[in-house]
Amino acid sequence: MTVTVLKPGLLTTIQDTGRFGSQKFGVIVSGAMDAYSLRIANILVGNVESEAALEVSLFGTVLQFNNDHLIALTGADLTATINGESAPLWRPFIAKKGDILKFKRAHKGCRAYVSFAGGIHVPTVMNSKSTYLKAGMGGFEGRALQKKDELNIGPYTKTNQELSQYAKNLDAPATWSVNYHELISLNQQQTIRVIHGTEWDCFTAESQLRLTNNQYTLSTEADRMGYRFEGPELSLIEKFELLSEAVTFGTVQIPPSGKPIILMADRQTTGGYPKMVQVITADLASLAQLQSGAKIQFKLVSLEEAQQALIAKEQNIKNIATAIRLSAKLSS
Amino acid sequence: MGEAFKHVKFKSLGDSAVMVQIGDSIDPTNCAILQNLLALLEDHPFDGFAEAVPAYTNITIYYHPYTVFRMTGNITSYDFVCQYVKQLMTKMTSNKQTTQRVVEIPVVYGGEYGPDLEYVAKRNGLTTEEVIQLHSANECLVYMLGFAPGFAFMGGMNEAIATSRKDTPRLAIPARSVGIAGKQTGIYPFETPGGWQIIGRTPLDLFLPKETPPSLLQAGDCIRFKPISDEEYKQLKETRS
Numbered sequence: 001m002t003v004t005v006l007k008p009g010l011l012t013t014i015q016d017t018g019r020f021g022s023q024k025f026g027v028i029v030s031g032a033m034d035a036y037s038l039r040i041a042n043i044l045v046g047n048v049e050s051e052a053a054l055e056v057s058l059f060g061t062v063l064q065f066n067n068d069h070l071i072a073l074t075g076a077d078l079t080a081t082i083n084g085e086s087a088p089l090w091r092p093f094i095a096k097k098g099d100i101l102k103f104k105r106a107h108k109g110c111r112a113y114v115s116f117a118g119g120i121h122v123p124t125v126m127n128s129k130s131t132y133l134k135a136g137m138g139g140f141e142g143r144a145l146q147k148k149d150e151l152n153i154g155p156y157t158k159t160n161q162e163l164s165q166y167a168k169n170l171d172a173p174a175t176w177s178v179n180y181h182e183l184i185s186l187n188q189q190q191t192i193r194v195i196h197g198t199e200w201d202c203f204t205a206e207s208q209l210r211l212t213n214n215q216y217t218l219s220t221e222a223d224r225m226g227y228r229f230e231g232p233e234l235s236l237i238e239k240f241e242l243l244s245e246a247v248t249f250g251t252v253q254i255p256p257s258g259k260p261i262i263l264m265a266d267r268q269t270t271g272g273y274p275k276m277v278q279v280i281t282a283d284l285a286s287l288a289q290l291q292s293g294a295k296i297q298f299k300l301v302s303l304e305e306a307q308q309a310l311i312a313k314e315q316n317i318k319n320i321a322t323a324i325r326l327s328a329k330l331s332s
Numbered sequence: 333m334g335e336a337f338k339h340v341k342f343k344s345l346g347d348s349a350v351m352v353q354i355g356d357s358i359d360p361t362n363c364a365i366l367q368n369l370l371a372l373l374e375d376h377p378f379d380g381f382a383e384a385v386p387a388y389t390n391i392t393i394y395y396h397p398y399t400v401f402r403m404t405g406n407i408t409s410y411d412f413v414c415q416y417v418k419q420l421m422t423k424m425t426s427n428k429q430t431t432q433r434v435v436e437i438p439v440v441y442g443g444e445y446g447p448d449l450e451y452v453a454k455r456n457g458l459t460t461e462e463v464i465q466l467h468s469a470n471e472c473l474v475y476m477l478g479f480a481p482g483f484a485f486m487g488g489m490n491e492a493i494a495t496s497r498k499d500t501p502r503l504a505i506p507a508r509s510v511g512i513a514g515k516q517t518g519i520y521p522f523e524t525p526g527g528w529q530i531i532g533r534t535p536l537d538l539f540l541p542k543e544t545p546p547s548l549l550q551a552g553d554c555i556r557f558k559p560i561s562d563e564e565y566k567q568l569k570e571t572r573s
Contacts, residue, residue, distance in 0.1 A: 020382055022481075023383055023385045023394075024383065024385045025546050026477040026478050026521075135539070135541070195344070195347065197345075198343050243388045244387060244388070244476070244479070244485060245390055246387060246392035251346070268478065269479075270385070270478030278345065279346075303408065307347050307401075310347055310348075311401050
């Protein structure tokens with residue numbers, strides 16, 4: 001079973017939940033920018049949550065199905081169509097042989113996910129199928145998808161099979177779709193929750209107030225590696241040399257320019273800029289849905305609140321999985 | 333133990349990682365302690381442990397708060413992980429003998445491979461032969477990997493050949509180039525832009541994505557640079573490709 005890339009669009013890559021375990025060798029994590037949407041996309045077609053899917057950015061991607069296949073679209077609303085008709089979002093459906101799936105323009109959000117029942121067949125490199133563009137490794141030949149690429153998908157497991165049967169019997173238009181609003185926001189004006197970073201105390205009291213009392217605008221320098229923001233400058237009490245040490249998804253670094261940079265999925269494993277705050281895990285997926293020009297306001301919360309928010313979202317995903325299992329009457 | 337870990341500090345790096353700070357200075361003792369702790373953690377992982385990344389003076393422990401929450405009930409997972417690490421550290425002996433790997437790195441110095449060798453020599457009032465001699469005489473210690481896959485942050489280079497970075501970085505430094513930046517020496521795993529003074533090149537690949545571990549060098553390794561000729565470089569390069 002295959003899918004052919006008719007147009008790759010702006011940037012379409014294969015991503016799973018990330019390449020963990022090799023950061024101590026300098027190997028970056030990569031993985032989906034919006035991991036919540038990726039996981040839901042997999043649940044909807046009966047895959048394991050960590051399976052690889054396509055991450056489609058903004059617009060332009062066109063795919064053709066060479067067989068009937070169970071798929072799901074989640075994440076951003078990129079005006080997806082099947083043969084020109086609106087495609088269902090956030091629920092499983094069967095793409096038919098010859099169908100053309102097109103992402104026309106970014107209506108809401110930045111990154112959409114396309115999951116295929118049975119997953120995408122590419123080699124697993126260091127425990128992950130995620131594309132690591134800079135090292136030319138993982139994903140589809142270590143690169144973004146190009147015109148005429150053919151992806152091998154499937155075969156179905158028993159769960160994929162059952163969901164496929166269920167999807168065939170679903171009414172069109174959808175009788176239901178996943179309510180994603182508790183998991184992610186596609187708004188281009190957002191409050192992003194942060195906790196103190198390791199160098200919070202090294203910033204002036206004025207800068208500490210400035211960070212949370214102002215809006216910051218996402219610049220055009222925004223990619224899978226990091227987001228640069230425009231807004232009031234933030235300064236250290238006194239300059240100092242920080243030794244290189246670990247940084248992570250959501251680390252807010254302040255370089256000498258004073259303008260914040262948020263590290264994203266393709267961040268390096270270590271860095272040497274002071275880390276003023278850290279975006280909480282529960283808000284990373286919403287951050288991944290911002291386009292250049294989006295406005296954010298940072299809001300400080302405690303570590304306890306951050307961990308509670310994370311647990312609440314994990315439970316939300318579990319509830320979604322259970323609801324799907326029940327309504328599709330899955331045997332496992 | 334006891335005395336050696338009196339100054340250990342715990343910090344959160346976000347809601348899913350703990351940074352354990354064991355000192356402030358770059359020195360081999362700290363490096364050995366961190367390697368020791370890394371090995372202990374990997375041998376005795378807690379439920380929810382993801383991975384750990386050592387740096388010069390600390391080690392960052394990544395974990396899954398939801399898993400920790402399900403295993404331990406209501407305490408915040410950060411406190412649980414800190415407690416776990418403290419417990420683990422009581423098992424550490426400050427003078428534990430760890431076998432250190434010694435890795436020999438063959439390097440062809442100068443010429444097309446090391447365009448800045450003469451500059452480094454002139455800058456430090458030395459001959460190029462003396463620079464090569466000094467660079468290969470000292471053993472270096474790998475403190476950590478980062479910046480790029482397989483890139484090692486090393487210490488122990490002879491300070492007589494320390495040279496500051498170029499004012500204007502080169503757009504492309506070939507993969508496997510050996511360079512100097514201030515008091516540091518390092519090897520570029522990939523072709524990248526960079527401002528290091530390039531003094532030579534090794535035929536060895538640093539990043540080995542198909543092998544376990546995927547890196548030629550690991551934190552804690554002892555490095556010896558060995559000068560080789562152009563012929564030897566070409567031979568070694570050929571046998572490897």
